[in-house]
Amino acid sequence: MTKIAVDCMGGDYAPEEIVKGCILAHKELELESILVGDEERIRHILRQEKYENKLHIVHAGDVIQMHETPSNVLKKKNSSLYVAGKLVREGMADGLVSAGNTGAVLTVGKFIIGAIEDLERPAIGVALPNPAGKTVLIDVGANVDCKPAHLLHFAVIGHTYAEEILGIKNPRVGILSIGEEEGKGNELVKESYPLLKASKLNFLGNAEGRDIYAGTFDVIVCDGFVGNVVLKASESLGLAVLQMIKEEVQKSLLAKIGALLMKPALNNFKKKADFAEYGGIPLLGAKKPVIITHGRANAKAIKNAIRVANEFLTHHFNERLSENLKTLIPQEVRT
Amino acid sequence: MTKIAVDCMGGDYAPEEIVKGCILAHKELELESILVGDEERIRHILRQEKYENKLHIVHAGDVIQMHETPSNVLKKKNSSLYVAGKLVREGMADGLVSAGNTGAVLTVGKFIIGAIEDLERPAIGVALPNPAGKTVLIDVGANVDCKPAHLLHFAVIGHTYAEEILGIKNPRVGILSIGEEEGKGNELVKESYPLLKASKLNFLGNAEGRDIYAGTFDVIVCDGFVGNVVLKASESLGLAVLQMIKEEVQKSLLAKIGALLMKPALNNFKKKADFAEYGGIPLLGAKKPVIITHGRANAKAIKNAIRVANEFLTHHFNERLSENLKTLIPQEVRT
Numbered sequence: 001m002t003k004i005a006v007d008c009m010g011g012d013y014a015p016e017e018i019v020k021g022c023i024l025a026h027k028e029l030e031l032e033s034i035l036v037g038d039e040e041r042i043r044h045i046l047r048q049e050k051y052e053n054k055l056h057i058v059h060a061g062d063v064i065q066m067h068e069t070p071s072n073v074l075k076k077k078n079s080s081l082y083v084a085g086k087l088v089r090e091g092m093a094d095g096l097v098s099a100g101n102t103g104a105v106l107t108v109g110k111f112i113i114g115a116i117e118d119l120e121r122p123a124i125g126v127a128l129p130n131p132a133g134k135t136v137l138i139d140v141g142a143n144v145d146c147k148p149a150h151l152l153h154f155a156v157i158g159h160t161y162a163e164e165i166l167g168i169k170n171p172r173v174g175i176l177s178i179g180e181e182e183g184k185g186n187e188l189v190k191e192s193y194p195l196l197k198a199s200k201l202n203f204l205g206n207a208e209g210r211d212i213y214a215g216t217f218d219v220i221v222c223d224g225f226v227g228n229v230v231l232k233a234s235e236s237l238g239l240a241v242l243q244m245i246k247e248e249v250q251k252s253l254l255a256k257i258g259a260l261l262m263k264p265a266l267n268n269f270k271k272k273a274d275f276a277e278y279g280g281i282p283l284l285g286a287k288k289p290v291i292i293t294h295g296r297a298n299a300k301a302i303k304n305a306i307r308v309a310n311e312f313l314t315h316h317f318n319e320r321l322s323e324n325l326k327t328l329i330p331q332e333v334r335t
Numbered sequence: 336m337t338k339i340a341v342d343c344m345g346g347d348y349a350p351e352e353i354v355k356g357c358i359l360a361h362k363e364l365e366l367e368s369i370l371v372g373d374e375e376r377i378r379h380i381l382r383q384e385k386y387e388n389k390l391h392i393v394h395a396g397d398v399i400q401m402h403e404t405p406s407n408v409l410k411k412k413n414s415s416l417y418v419a420g421k422l423v424r425e426g427m428a429d430g431l432v433s434a435g436n437t438g439a440v441l442t443v444g445k446f447i448i449g450a451i452e453d454l455e456r457p458a459i460g461v462a463l464p465n466p467a468g469k470t471v472l473i474d475v476g477a478n479v480d481c482k483p484a485h486l487l488h489f490a491v492i493g494h495t496y497a498e499e500i501l502g503i504k505n506p507r508v509g510i511l512s513i514g515e516e517e518g519k520g521n522e523l524v525k526e527s528y529p530l531l532k533a534s535k536l537n538f539l540g541n542a543e544g545r546d547i548y549a550g551t552f553d554v555i556v557c558d559g560f561v562g563n564v565v566l567k568a569s570e571s572l573g574l575a576v577l578q579m580i581k582e583e584v585q586k587s588l589l590a591k592i593g594a595l596l597m598k599p600a601l602n603n604f605k606k607k608a609d610f611a612e613y614g615g616i617p618l619l620g621a622k623k624p625v626i627i628t629h630g631r632a633n634a635k636a637i638k639n640a641i642r643v644a645n646e647f648l649t650h651h652f653n654e655r656l657s658e659n660l661k662t663l664i665p666q667e668v669r670t
Contacts, residue, residue, distance in 0.1 A: 103514070131578040141513060144521050178476060178563040179438070186479050186560045209567025213575035225521045226561055228513040230568050232544025237569050240548035241576065241604075243466040248600035255600035261593025265583040269576075 001032050003056070004289075004309045005093035006302065008037035009063040009080040010100020012295050018099060019045040021302020022055055031306050034093050036060050037080040058083060066295060070103030074111065081105065085112035088288045095289035095309035097280070099297040106142055109283040109290040116318050118325045120153045122285035123224070124292075125161050126231060132215030136162050136171075140227035142283060148192040151175065151221050155201055156328050157284045158219035160321045165311065171218035174207030176226060181206065188223060196221075200328045279308035285321060289313060336367050338391070339624075339644045340428035341637065343372035344398045344415035345435020347630050353434060354380040356637020357390055366641050369428050371395050372415040393418060401630060405438030409446065416440065420447035423623050430624035430644035432615070434632040441477050444618040444625040451653050453660045455488045457620035458559070459627075460496050461566060467550030471497050471506075475562035477618060483527040486510065486556050490536055491663050492619045493554035495656045500646065506553035509542030511561060516541065523558060531556075535663045614643035620656060624648060 006022050008015040015037055023046070025031040032055075035042050039059035046052050060083035062076050073082050081100055085108035087093040096113065098105045106124075115122050123139035138158040143150060155173050162171035175196055177185035182193060184206060196203045207220045212230065222230075249255040280293035280301065289312035291305045312318070341357050343350040350372055358381070360366040367390075370377050374394035381387045395418035399408050408417050416435055420443035422428040431448065433440045441459075450457050458474035473493040478485060490508050497506035510531055512520035517528060519541060531538045542555045547565065557565075584590040615628035615636070624647035626640045647653070 129579070130575050131582065144513065176564060178479065178560055178567075186558075209564040209569075210571040212568045213571040222564075223521075225513055226564055229511060229544040229557075229561055230565055232513075233547045233565050233569060234544075234572050236545040236548040237572055238576070240465050241573070244464070245601065245604050247466065248603045249597060251603075252600055254596045258593040258596025258598075258600075261589045262584060262597065263593075265587055265590035265593075266580065268583045268586075269580050 002094040002310060002313055003032045003034050004095040004097055004306050005036055005058075005084040005087045006033045006306065007081045007084045007096070007098035007100055007105075008035050008042055009060070010098045010105075011293070011297050012099075013298060014099065015041050016045055017298045018302050020049065020299035021297070022306065023049055023051045024299055024303035025306040026055060028303065029307055031310055032056075033097070033306055034058055034084075034087060036084040036087065058087065060084075064101050064104045066101050068101060068104065070101060070107045073101075073104040073107050081108055082112070085109075088113050093288075094313055095291070097291045097293065097302065097305045097309055099293040099295055099302065102141075102292055105290065105292045106283060109286045110142070113286045113288055113290060115285050116287055116322055118322065119157075119285045120150050122283050123154045123157055124227075124281055125158055125284050126281050127161075127166060128212060128234070130213045130215040133168075134166055135212060135215065135217055136166070136219045137212060137227055137231065138219065138221055138284070139224040140231045140281070141224045143224040145225070146188060146223035148188065148195050151188070151192040151223070152195045152199060152329065152333070153285075153325070154221045155196055155199070155203070155219065156324050157321060158221060159201055159328065160317065160324050161284055162218045164315045164317050164320050166218075168218045170202050172216075173201045173203045173219045173221070174205060174211065174217040176209070176212075176220050176222035177206040178208060179206060180208060195333055198330060198333050200330065279304035282308065282312065287318070289317070337429040337645060337648055338367045338369050339430040339432055339641050340371055340393075340419040340422045341368045341641065342415045342419045342431070342433035342435055342440075343370050343377055344395070345433045345440075346628070346632050347434075348633060349434065350376050351380055352632065352634045353637050355384065355634035356632070356641065358384055358386045359634055359638035360641040361390060363638065364642055366645055367391075368432075368641055369393055369419075369422060371419040371422065393422060395419075399436050399439045401436050403436060403439065405436060405442045408436075408439040408442050416443055417447070420444075423448050428623075429648055430626070432626045432628065432637065432640045432644055434628040434630055434637065437476075437627055440625065440627045441618060444621045445477070448621045448623055448625060450620050451622055451657055453657065454492075454620045455485050457618050458489045458492055459616055460493055460619050461616050462496075462501060463547060463569075465548045465550040468503075469501055470547060470550065470552055471501070471554045472547060472562055472566065473554065473556055473619070474559040475566045475616070476559045478559040480560070481523060481558035483523065483530050486523070486527040486558065487530045487534060487664065487668070488620075488660070489556045490531055490534070490538070490554065491659050492656060493556060494536055494663065495652065495659050496619055497553045499650045499652050499655050503553045505537050507551075508536045508538045508554045508556070509540060509546065509552040511544070511547075511555050511557035512541040513543060514541065515543060530668055533665060533668050535665065614639035617643065617647065622653070624652070
């Protein structure tokens with residue numbers, strides 16, 4: 001039975017919602033987790049929920065705050081996040097879920113758990129929704145300044161994610177640039193292009209910003225700076241659009257009634273679009289699954305994150321990624 | 336009387352809609368333009384519209400196609416775009432409007448018309464809507480690989496745009512990065528930060544992707560690669576959201592009725608959000624106003640672009656920009 005280490009002290013609603021999420025995962029999905037954090041508080045919540053003695057607890061007395069410098073986690077060895085990461089590294093747990101300080105979770109993923117063999121760097125991939133399905137954007141923030149070899153590896157990670165987790169056969173891979181033609185883009189894109197072209201990936205060439213939500217590519221690679229900016233801008237655009245529409249609707253009674261009638265349809269749409277609530281975002285290529293959920297994660301989001309961590313294990317994601325790194329990158333391109 | 340050179344052969348609906356746009360600008364706004372392109376075709380349209388002999392025409396027999404390499408325009412000296420640019424350079428026209436090949440228009444702006452004195456490079460700024468007003472994102476595609484000195488100049492251009500054209504006093508300036516704190520970001524951001532901090536701009540520090548549509552900054556600077564990707568991703572996200580909501584609405588009769596009742600409110604929102612239709616996007620810092628409209632520009636969009644070009648002149652944008660480059664950048668930061 002696999003066990004996911006869950007950082008119970010990270011996130012806006014920690015530890016209550018996090019602990020409840022572990023209970024839900026156990027009750028509804030029969031998935032085991034190890035609850036890492038202040039033992040007394042965790043025990044108290046389990047007692048309230050009448051779920052005592054059914055879940056494992058590992059005590060950790062310290063907490064990484066949301067605004068702490070990420071690298072602090074390497075010094076705070078009694079923090080719930082560090083302890084959870086160590087459990088994974090030492091084989092006591094099979095994956096990590098945290099709603100805490102994203103940078104600190106990344107630090108634990110990269111430096112405590114570490115990348116699988118042959119991989120340059122783990123990267124964050126998100127499956128963004130579009131009318132035709134989903135497009136994996138990778139990296140969206142784990143690596144700020146990147147080299148061409150990193151982007152090549154991100155492409156293989158994204159390919160593996162699309163195939164194994166999203167079920168997309170022979171995913172269409174693109175590199176994020178400005179302008180469609182080969183030779184367009186910044187220095188990093190121009191240098192990465194030939195590596196991608198020489199790989200055995202289904203590489204279609206440059207993707208533009210407009211392709212991200214158009215369903216024209218299954219995987220789009222970029223450095224973590226650009227990817228992070230695009231992801232956060234998209235979230236903020238979504239919120240701004242809803243706010244601006246709301247303000248217009250408030251001006252007219254008919255529009256208000258219309259909005260009421262449309263509500264169920266809008267809620268269905270929101271469910272599809274809210275990729276972060278769905279199950280967190282994964283740091284792909286770490287030795288064991290690392291799932292970062294939104295700081296606002298509630299019990300349901302945590303349950304889903306535990307489910308997603310297990311999915312990576314049952315789909316043998318890392319084994320397939322290792323194979324793909326060997327088979328999709330020709331010997332002469334490997335550095 | 337100022338005269339704007341209008342490239343009548345560029346854009347999806349050229350020359351009909353472009354010529355009609357010049358007519359509208361003259362009829363409704365009393366703004367003069369010089370119609371550059373195939374004289375016979377232009378004359379024919381003017382005749383149909385009963386507007387003969389009221390507008391200036393300058394013949395140019397060649398056309399830059401939408402998918403031509405932008406630098407081709409420098410060789411095609413009889414193209415409507417080149418001829419229009421030359422009219423501006425030689426002082427025969429006071430600004431340029433084109434719905435043609437964006438890269439080619441930029442090339443004409445940068446190399447035929449050129450930057451004002453003391454400016455490193457012209458840049459494209461767009462005023463993006465948010466619930467509280469507008470935020471200028473600059474550069475969104477005129478400069479792919481940038482140096483810190485360029486970003487400093489973009490900030491001064493954006494400041495001038497926000498003050499003179501949008502009427503925002505003492506605009507809040509940020510640099511697009513990942514993470515709020517000083518020291519977060521890629522190499523370019525880290526090197527540009529101290530220059531911005533040392534300037535006399537109202538510099539608030541790092542802006543994140545989420546700030547672009549949140550109204551927390553009035554001007555956000557970035558290199559043209561990141562800016563272009565964000566801009567195009569935003570457009571495509573908007574379209575994808577509408578499409579996905581439409582699909583959900585189609586599934587329910589009540590939702591369909593709701594959508595119908597909401598339509599006027601949605602149209603009001605769309606009008607606010609559609610910055611490109613409004614009047615094109617300006618290449619800021621060229622010696623004379625250069626306005627690039629959407630390839631799909633219709634007569635109304637062209638009329639608005641002519642109006643916007645004139646606005647830059649009546650607001651003495653370039654004069655203010657020159658002053659600001661001197662007063663906002665301390666001597667020791669100038670390179």
